[in-house]
Each structure stands twice: as C-alpha cells, then as structure tokens.
Amino acid sequence: MGIAVEHLRKDHEQIYASLHMMKHIFINSGTYLLNHSNDIARCIRFLSVFAAMCHNGKEDIILKNYLEIDGIATDGDDLIGIIREHRLIDACLKRIQDSFPKNPFHYLPPRFIGSMVNYFALVKNHMEREEAVLFPMIDDMFSTMEQEALSTSFHEHEKSILEIKGNETVKSDMERMIGAFR
Ligand SMILES: [Fe+2]
Numbered sequence: 697m698g699i700a701v702e703h704l705r706k707d708h709e710q711i712y713a714s715l716h717m718m719k720h721i722f723i724n725s726g727t728y729l730l731n732h733s734n735d736i737a738r739c740i741r742f743l744s745v746f747a748a749m750c751h752n753g754k755e756d757i758i759l760k761n762y763l764e765i766d767g768i769a770t771d772g773d774d775l776i777g778i779i780r781e782h783r784l785i786d787a788c789l790k791r792i793q794d795s796f797p798k799n800p801f802h803y804l805p806p807r808f809i810g811s812m813v814n815y816f817a818l819v820k821n822h823m824e825r826e827e828a829v830l831f832p833m834i835d836d837m838f839s840t841m842e843q844e845a846l847s848t849s850f851h852e853h854e855k856s857i858l859e860i861k862g863n864e865t866v867k868s869d870m871e872r873m874i875g876a877f878r
Pocket residue numbers: 752755778779782822826
C-alpha cells in the first residue's frame with residue numbers, strides 16, 4: 697500500500713472510530729440531551745472540520761486534480777462519481793448541524809436523529825466503496841514518487857484547516873474521546 701493510500705486509510709479509521717463512539721453515546725443518552733450535549737457537539741465539530749473539510753477536501757480537491765491532470769478520470773466517470781458523494785454527505789451533515797438543539801434541556805428532535813442515522817449509513821457505504829474501488833486504483837496508477845507528492849499535499853491541506861482558529865484541538869479532542877471510550 698502506497699503512502700498516499702495509507703494516509704487516506706488512516707483518516708478513514710479515525711472517522712470509523714468517531715462514528716462508533718457516537719453510536720455508543722446515542723445508545724446511552726437516548727433522546728435526552730442533558731449530560732451528553734458537549735460530547736455530541738464535539739463529535740459534530742469533528743465531522744465538520746476533520747471528516748468534511750480535511751479528509752473530503754483531500755479527495756475532492758487534491759486527489760481529483762491529480763486524477764484529472766493525469767487523464768485518469770473525467771467528469772462522467774464512476775471514480776469522480778464516488779468523490780461526488782461528498783455533496784450528499786455534506787447536505788446530511790448540514791441537516792445535523794441545523795437541527796442540533798442549542799439548549800441541553802431539550803430532547804433531540806426526530807429530524808436530528810433521522811439525519812444522524814442517514815449520515816452513519818451514507819458515510820460507511822461511501823468509505824467502503826472508496827476502499828474497494830478508489831484506493832486500489834490509486835495504488836495501481838500512481839508511482840511511489842507521485843504518492844509521496846500526494847501525501848505531502850494531503851498533509852499541507854490538513855495543516856491549513858487545522859491551524860484556523862477554533863480548529864486546532866478538533867483532532868486531539870476526538871482522539872482523547874475515543875481513548876476514553878475504549
Ligand atoms: Fe470520500
């Protein structure tokens with residue numbers, strides 16, 4: 697497995713772990729938000745900053761450019777179709793953000809719970825498809841040097857998102873939560 701694929705696969709692992717932990721929080725909190733409000737808010741922040749902006753950005757902006765420049769994929773391709781699923785996932789995440797109650801004494805509304813269930817299914821399916829189709833293709837098509845260049849661009853992209861004020865602790869907060877949950 698090349699270094700760029702390994703980079704994306706590690707991101708997926710972290711996203712899977714965060715989804716697994718969120719399910720656990722849900723099962724324990726039921727629909728009543730009190731005591732779990734901060735944990736759920738932190739998870740939504742991780743999904744927005746790390747999953748949507750950092751990880752999807754690496755595939756959406758950097759990888760897609762490489763694929764198109766090399767003439768490997770064009771707009772009508774299945775490969776680009778997988779990457780385009782990010783738009784559906786983003787729309788679902790927006791519904792989650794919009795329906796999350798600000799007041800911890802409120803119950804979680806059905807729209808929030810429905811969007812969350814939808815998000816779990818969409819993201820899991822999407823990442824499994826990438827691992828089955830997209831990642832092996834990257835390994836086949838890109839040389840070691842190209843994968844190194846891709847991986848460097850991935851790191852730079854992630855750094856540029858995580859150094860924005862308010863985002864600095866998103867990844868470490870989630871790692872701590874996952875550690876505590878295990
Ligand atoms: Fe993706």
